Amino acid sequence: MAETGKSTKRFGEKRQAIVHAASVLVNEVGVQATTLSDVARAIGLNATSITYYFSRKDQLIVAVYEETLDRMDRMASEALAEPNPEDRLRKYVAQHVALRTRIRNGERGLLTALSEIRSLDTETQKPLLERYRQVVEKVRSFFGEPVSAEQQALFSARAHVLLEAMMWWPVWSLRYSSLDFPRVEERMVDILAHGLPAVRGEWRPSRLEVRHWRSASEVPSQNDEFLRAATIMINRLGYRGASVNRIAESINVTKGSFYHHHEAKDELVLACFNNSHNRLSATQMAGQNANGDYWGRLSSVLYELLRLQFFDTMPLLRTTALQALNSEHKADVVTRSNRLARRFAGFLIDGIADGSVRPIDPLVASQIIMSTLNAAYEARRWAERFADGDEAISAYASTLFSGLLDPV
Structure with missing residues (x-):
């Protein structure tokens, strides 16, 4: 025995x-x-x-x-x-x-x-x-x-954002010594609990000019259709599930047509990341060049990016696709993602200076912004329950402008 x-x-x-x-x-x-x-x-x-x-x-x-x-x-x-x-x-x-x-x-x-x-x-x-x-x-x-359908929707958004923030934490924690983890932990809790603006609950996005990050209304090129189909399929099924056959079939073209535009699937994934990063960057720069204080500018950027994730025919590619890329390509994508996060940190630093953002750690907050935006695609069905798209965006964004512990 x-x-x-x-x-x-x-x-x-x-x-x-x-x-x-x-x-x-x-x-x-x-x-x-x-x-x-x-x-x-x-x-x-x-x-x-x-x-x-x-x-x-x-x-x-x-x-x-x-x-x-x-x-x-x-x-x-x-x-x-x-x-x-x-x-x-x-x-x-x-x-x-x-x-x-x-x-x-x-x-x-x-x-x-x-x-x-x-x-x-x-x-x-x-x-x-x-x-x-x-x-x-x-x-x-x-x-x-929850005591109402609205409160249940809000608590669902909070859970979604918190889970994604913790799943993203292992990636950006690499930038810190473990000796700094106790401090980072405190800053994460503070930001998640209470949000970003100096006036809790303040949300005043304004219209950004140009808005070429939104999908064009005219008939897209075949390559744009490949990017759209691949982005949606990878977001839904992951890298492995989004086969070349499935991508080609979803837009009624042959597998040969796919290889006419892209030598390999990894090349297409990188093109999707590049496209997403370009659109995110263009939105950030439009906000940078807008008028008003920096929380107002950041609000406008967040509004536009959440609108892409919830309602645009071509959302941004989720960072989960990184997992299957080789180490060299993965490093390049992460480097660009970190640059975009640092730009968000710049908005926050300038917002702290002009008094529209409360004193927080902008580097930690920028990573929470990135994970919140990244997770928004998974909340598409959640957003569809709202009669008004702006209400869905506001409810989800409240995780950033009011925090997860704002009493409702």
């Missing part, structure tokens, strides 16, 4: 090591590029040995996602046990910072990006998406029991 217990323990430990190694690889190179051989090599096994624990790669990928969802559920449950919304928010952020600290100190495979769940077959992804929905429900409960 004792020997059986030891054997069972060894089996469990080895299985856990395999799941953790696979988690690291999925985060680094994506699901498609993760192979059983690579996982085996990472922990000193041969590929045949892996099949003793997981006979197929898709079983291993499901185990990776299940472990992450288990951890996310536990973290949400622990935070929800706190007595009030502020303590729940503080606890939840602290858990994610502590997790990142442990990873810096050598623990591996503790949290996996969920961006490619939708690339799995329908029956496989269904229970995983249901688990994620349960996590979202718990995070929404941080803010209390």
Whole structure:
């Protein structure tokens, strides 16, 4: 009996090591590029040995996602046990910072990006998406029991923004020493809790001129159609799910036509990122050149970008597509994303100087802005429930101009 217990323990430990190694690889190179051989090599096994624990790669990928969802559920449950919304928010952020600290100190495979769940077959992804929905429900409960449909919509937006902020934190945390994490944690909690403007709840976007970042009304070129179709499909299905065949079929062209415009799928993904970054940059510059104080200018930029994410026929590409790019291309995209975030930080610095933005850490706040905008595409169906598009934009943007703890 004792020997059986030891054997069972060894089996469990080895299985856990395999799941953790696979988690690291999925985060680094994506699901498609993760192979059983690579996982085996990472922990000193041969590929045949892996099949003793997981006979197929898709079983291993499901185990990776299940472990992450288990951890996310536990973290949400622990935070929800706190007595009030502020303590729940503080606890939840602290858990994610502590997790990142442990990873810096050598623990591996503790949290996996969920961006490619939708690339799995329908029956496989269904229970995983249901688990994620349960996590979202718990995070929404941080803010209390909604007493109206409007309040429920608001709490849903808050949960969505908070989850995305914590999923984006591992990316930009790389810019900080772990010695600075306690300070960054405090700044994140403050910004998420209370918002950005000096006058809480102030939201006064004005019309920006030109607006060429919006989709053109005239018939788009075939290349623009490829960019639109690929952006939407990658946002919905992830890199792996957005196959060349699917992209081509969605706009009724042949696979050969695709390769006439793009040598490879990675080239198309980079073109989508470039297009999205160009549009985001153009919106920022229009706001930079507008009149008024800097919170008013930033409000106008945020309004336009949320309008793109909610209602435009070509939204911005979600950063989840980064996961499948090779390291060189990924570094280039992240560098440009950081430059755009720094421009938002510039708006905030100038806003603090003119008194329209309260004293906050602009570098931390700029990353929260980026994650909030990035997450907005996933809230399209949420936005469709509003009779008025501006109301949807205002409700979602309130996470930035009022904060997650504004009493309603």
